[in-house]
Amino acid sequence: MAKPPLAGIRICDFTWVWAGPYCTLQLAHLGADVIRIETKTRPCVTRMLPPWPDGKFDSLNKSGYFNQYNQGKRSLSLNFKHPEAKEIAWRLIKQSDVVVNNFAAGVIEKMGFGYEAVKKVKPEIVMISLSGYGDTGPYKDYVAYGPAQVPLSGLSSLTGYKGWPPMHAGFSYADPNAGVHGAFAIMAALYHRQRRGEGQYIDMSQWECAMGLLAEGILEYTMNGREPERNGNRDPWMAPHGIFRCLDLPEKITDLTIDQWVSIICADDAEWARLASAIGKPELANDLRFKTLAARKHNEDELESIITAWTSARRVADTVAELQAAKVAAAACADNKYIYEDSNLNARHYFVERAHPEVGTRRHCGMPWRLSESACEVKAAAPCLGQHTEEVLTGLLGYSKSEFEALKEKGALD
Amino acid sequence: MAGALSNLKIVELGELVSAPYCSKLFADLGADVVKIERPGAGDRARTRGPFPGDTPHPEKSGLFLYLNTNKKGVTLDISTRDGFALFEMLVADADILIHNVIPVDMDRVGLSFERLHARNPRLVMTSITPYGLNGPYRDYRAEDMSLWCAGGVCVLNGGGAEHPELPPLKTFGSQSGFQGGVHGAAATMAAAFVQLREGIGQHVDVSVQESITSQLEMTFEFWPYMHTVATRLGQKPIQPVETMECKDGYLYLCCIEEHQWRAFVEVMGKPEWADEEIFKDRLARGANWDVLKVLLQEWVSQQTVLDLYKKVQARRVPFAPVSTMGDLLSSEHLKARGFFVEIAQPLAGKHRYPGAPLKYQRTPWELRMPAATLGQHNNEIFGGRLGIPSARLEELKAKGVI
Numbered sequence: 054m055a056k057p058p059l060a061g062i063r064i065c066d067f068t069w070v071w072a073g074p075y076c077t078l079q080l081a082h083l084g085a086d087v088i089r090i091e092t093k094t095r096p097c098v099t100r101m102l103p104p105w106p107d108g109k110f111d112s113l114n115k116s117g118y119f120n121q122y123n124q125g126k127r128s129l130s131l132n133f134k135h136p137e138a139k140e141i142a143w144r145l146i147k148q149s150d151v152v153v154n155n156f157a158a159g160v161i162e163k164m165g166f167g168y169e170a171v172k173k174v175k176p177e178i179v180m181i182s183l184s185g186y187g188d189t190g191p192y193k194d195y196v197a198y199g200p201a202q203v204p205l206s207g208l209s210s211l212t213g214y215k216g217w218p219p220m221h222a223g224f225s226y227a228d229p230n231a232g233v234h235g236a237f238a239i240m241a242a243l244y245h246r247q248r249r250g251e252g253q254y255i256d257m258s259q260w261e262c263a264m265g266l267l268a269e270g271i272l273e274y275t276m277n278g279r280e281p282e283r284n285g286n287r288d289p290w291m292a293p294h295g296i297f298r299c300l301d302l303p304e305k306i307t308d309l310t311i312d313q314w315v316s317i318i319c320a321d322d323a324e325w326a327r328l329a330s331a332i333g334k335p336e337l338a339n340d341l342r343f344k345t346l347a348a349r350k351h352n353e354d355e356l357e358s359i360i361t362a363w364t365s366a367r368r369v370a371d372t373v374a375e376l377q378a379a380k381v382a383a384a385a386c387a388d389n390k391y392i393y394e395d396s397n398l399n400a401r402h403y404f405v406e407r408a409h410p411e412v413g414t415r416r417h418c419g420m421p422w423r424l425s426e427s428a429c430e431v432k433a434a435a436p437c438l439g440q441h442t443e444e445v446l447t448g449l450l451g452y453s454k455s456e457f458e459a460l461k462e463k464g465a466l467d
Numbered sequence: 468m469a470g471a472l473s474n475l476k477i478v479e480l481g482e483l484v485s486a487p488y489c490s491k492l493f494a495d496l497g498a499d500v501v502k503i504e505r506p507g508a509g510d511r512a513r514t515r516g517p518f519p520g521d522t523p524h525p526e527k528s529g530l531f532l533y534l535n536t537n538k539k540g541v542t543l544d545i546s547t548r549d550g551f552a553l554f555e556m557l558v559a560d561a562d563i564l565i566h567n568v569i570p571v572d573m574d575r576v577g578l579s580f581e582r583l584h585a586r587n588p589r590l591v592m593t594s595i596t597p598y599g600l601n602g603p604y605r606d607y608r609a610e611d612m613s614l615w616c617a618g619g620v621c622v623l624n625g626g627g628a629e630h631p632e633l634p635p636l637k638t639f640g641s642q643s644g645f646q647g648g649v650h651g652a653a654a655t656m657a658a659a660f661v662q663l664r665e666g667i668g669q670h671v672d673v674s675v676q677e678s679i680t681s682q683l684e685m686t687f688e689f690w691p692y693m694h695t696v697a698t699r700l701g702q703k704p705i706q707p708v709e710t711m712e713c714k715d716g717y718l719y720l721c722c723i724e725e726h727q728w729r730a731f732v733e734v735m736g737k738p739e740w741a742d743e744e745i746f747k748d749r750l751a752r753g754a755n756w757d758v759l760k761v762l763l764q765e766w767v768s769q770q771t772v773l774d775l776y777k778k779v780q781a782r783r784v785p786f787a788p789v790s791t792m793g794d795l796l797s798s799e800h801l802k803a804r805g806f807f808v809e810i811a812q813p814l815a816g817k818h819r820y821p822g823a824p825l826k827y828q829r830t831p832w833e834l835r836m837p838a839a840t841l842g843q844h845n846n847e848i849f850g851g852r853l854g855i856p857s858a859r860l861e862e863l864k865a866k867g868v869i
Contacts, residue, residue: 117688223624272529
């Protein structure tokens with residue numbers, strides 16, 4: 054195997070929360086040396102969010118949320134109230150290929166590390182800001198938090214049960230979406246730099262980056278002047294197209310009943326005929342109520358009741374296996390426990406377990422791709438806050454051991 | 468200024484969303500993309516719409532037209548011997564092949580990295596498949612929603628604790644395809660960087676399921692860290708983080724930090740609420756949400772969306788409107804940034820589309836041409852680029868190969 058794609062590329066990472074860390078996680082997966090600049094006075098929000106191994110917040114290093122999205126990165130902790138902290142950051146920028154931040158527009162400039170300043174020191178730098186609203190425009194100073202970006206994008210007004218108010222996506226979808234688009238953009242800019250020797254600045258608005266995802270809704274409006282109707286889990290071109298109840302999880306994990314669901318879709322009449330046979334009602338394939346897509350759409354409530362009557366007496370894993378054996382697109386509506394145990398993800402060695410000094414060895418999600426020739430691996434568990442401060446200062450930035458101790462004494466290191 | 472990727476030659480064998488979105492990200496930065504479609508029907512996205520006037524037409528699908536800008540289009544049946552031979556010629560001359568042919572069909576037509584790589588050792592081949600190229604689900608059937616479920620996000624959305632009888636709810640559109648596409652693009656870009664620096668090609672195996680599982684926020688870790696199943700039925704621990712109805716639409720309330728709550732109650736003219744014991748911090752507001760919700764809804768329902776949004780944002784509180792499509796198209800902010808672009812295509816006409824996802828200062832995102840009509844560039848690519856004589860092309864056409 055050859056070295057990883059981004060071997061030798063260093064990322065000066067000013068990001069926090071989710072969008073930015075998700076971006077630099079992709080780069081770390083691909084072999085870049087990602088150095089996160091952190092501070093103890095304002096730690097990354099995700100260091101203070103659950104889950105925690107003992108169910109309580111007693112350390113900045115124990116959050117499963119932080120530990121998921123910062124695998125393989127190094128942590129440098131600085132106190133920016135101290136002038137020498139800035140000098141340390143500048144030394145890091147000089148040794149970096151890319152600077153990433155996801156503050157609101159203008160914040161990185163106020164810190165003194167705006168593109169114009171950085172470019173003077175390092176003209177070939179690639180720099181990206183993944184802000185909520187972008188660097189220009191009347192709302193450029195607006196604040197954006199992950200959960201609010203889903204409704205802002207337009208996705209919520211399109212998502213929901215028929216006749217019900219708009220719904221969310223259930224997670225801060227615009228954040229990772231911005232992060233992975235940002236990772237692609239950084240590599241495209243590095244590619245250009247490799248060929249032409251020029252760096253550049255990239256202005257990303259998380260809002261804009263999410264709007265391509267709803268192109269179908271936007272085009273419904275621009276082509277037909279109409280807001281699309283929310284329509285639950287149904288699809289205009291396929292039926293059935295739904296999520297059906299299975300037997301609840303038999304194990305007791307807490308007092309709560311854990312419900313289980315299966316997604317079943319038939320893309321055409323032949324698939325419907327196979328489903329009808331699989332649920333023991335082959336005669337329904339030619340039943341006039343269900344024979345064609347138009348008929349199934351017309352009688353979709355009835356169609357869904359028939360399927361539910363079959364699924365509701367079955368365990369989800371068995372349902373998926375039986376229907377897939379009949380070549381029907383069935384899938385478990387997987388919760389986190391199901392994902393943890395998922396035979397496909399495990400067989401593909403998707404999960405990563407690396408030793409961590411405070412949480413031990415826990416399972417995390419890994420890379421969604423495999424490269425046949427470039428060795429990619431998660432180098433280490435997510436860093437404890439400031440874990441690599443000494444290593445980065447004395448190993449990379451050229452400070453002597455005694456200079457490092459003096460900076461620590463003075464309070465420049467957080 | 469040419470786009471950042473203007474030297475890359477890409478062949479796309481893509482249907483619906485994942486591979487087409489992946490190669491669109493390259494095409495919009497200047498790459499030369501040739502998209503291969505099945506003769507006759509073409510890409511399945513052509514059947515999905517939306518269509519102007521709701522009349523289905525293969526050249527007028529909004530989804531297809533959005534996903535295939537800046538690409539040249541040819542038709543080719545690679546399941547025939549002649550078709551596969553032409554395909555191999557195209558790929559021999561390309562830097563990257565991006566496809567989403569499912570493994571069972573790859574086997575059937577003989578589409579393999581080894582075979583193509585033997586003729587073109589620099590080739591990067593990206594296979595975006597539902598569950599990846601190995602593993603027990605390799606040959607499972609999947610549509611877009613299947614993978615939104617199998618990846619673990621769908622279970623997080625829906626009626627919540629108040630309506631446990633309602634099923635988990637999919638997010639609008641073809642989100643699995645988009646996520647498979649953009650994660651695939653990141654991995655492909657990395658492989659292209661290796662190709663540029665070291666001259667070697669490789670096979671990139673992208674699983675759509677894993678692309679989704681990679682973005683479960685904090686919920687996956689609830690099992691390995693706390694042995695807790697996290698679904699849509701959980702109560703939100705902090706509030707307000709919720710959609711509410713105003714006089715003229717919906718607004719998303721979002722007070723995560725304490726200073727945001729204090730600013731919001733001042734905007735409401737109820738500063739004393741900040742001192743109420745039952746609302747004193749975000750956890751208390753989560754625990755007493757049943758009471759707080761009623762009080763907030765009463766006040767919010769008297770407000771208009773844009774006015775309240777601007778008022779609280781002036782105090783740095785991150786509320787956001789629940790944007791309708793009309794709101795997006797008329798947004799003063801998006802207008803000032805020039806986000807939407809107008810694309811005229813001969814049959815579908817002129818419409819506004821989502822534009823650049825990112826603004827590159829030096830190598831801009833660029834719209835060079837609309838999506839191709841079915842087989843539009845057959846002569847240019849097969850005749851011009853590959854040098855197939857026109858008599859032979861006529862013969863292949865008659866056989867249904869192109």
